[in-house]
Amino acid sequence: MSEKTLDKLITTLKSEAIDAADKASKKIVEDAHTQAKKIVKVAEEKRKQILMDAEKEKEATLSKGKSALQQAARDLHITLQNSLLKLFGAVLEKEVHKVFTPDLLKSAVVKVIENIGSGIELKLSEDFEQALADHIHQHLKTSKDFVSITKADNMLNRLSIIKTDEGWSYHISPEEVAALLNTHLSGKWMNILKNEA
Incomplete structure (x- = not known):
């Protein structure tokens, strides 16, 4: 190569x-x-x-x-509404206690007795007994209705109306009146609160 x-x-x-x-x-x-x-x-x-x-x-x-x-806003809203309703209820009860006087009971009891008739037993606290008994006696002098009035030491600031022959009774106290009013008014208060919200 x-x-x-x-x-x-x-x-x-x-x-x-x-x-x-x-x-x-x-x-x-x-x-x-x-x-x-x-x-x-x-x-x-x-x-x-x-x-x-x-x-x-x-x-x-x-x-x-x-x-x-x-959810937190709803919970707060509901809690606030419930707190306000409780507050309204407490104020209502306080106001009912203020106006739940012997004078108020006098007029209420006389109307009840006039509507119910005879055979009624009233149980009152000692504080109310004498003033109410005198007042009722004055209004029922001309009536033929029989009303029995007794005092009970445990009836502080309340009244019981008993119709023994018919088997019913009503117990009236500031707490019960406030509870009834609270039940009636709470729906209206809720509407007011909803409208304010």
Whole structure:
């Protein structure tokens, strides 16, 4: 083999080796780019999924927070209404106690006796007994109705009307009157509170 042939062979080998190396490097770069694109695409999809999950979680947290605040507002509103109704009831009872005097009982008892007739037994506290007995006696002088009045030490500030032959009785006290008025008025108070709210 001549030197020229050898040089030509070396040049050909170098050229082929360089071409092969160049092709291989291009292939490596292309594969690296392809791999990088895949990694970027997967990362982008993961990023989108993480953002979507975070957005869903944020919305769920906001929704739960709003619901909790609305529930707390409703609870506070109901508690406040109940407290106000209790306060109204306490004030009503205090006012009923103020006006629940022997004079009030006098007029009420005379009307009841006039409507019910005879055979009535009245039980009164000692404080009310004499004043009411005199008043009732004055109003019923001309009546043929029989009314029995007795005192009871445990009847502080209250009155019982008993119709023994018919088997019924009414017990009248400031607490019972206030309770009846409270039952009647609480619906109206609720309406007022709702309108104020």
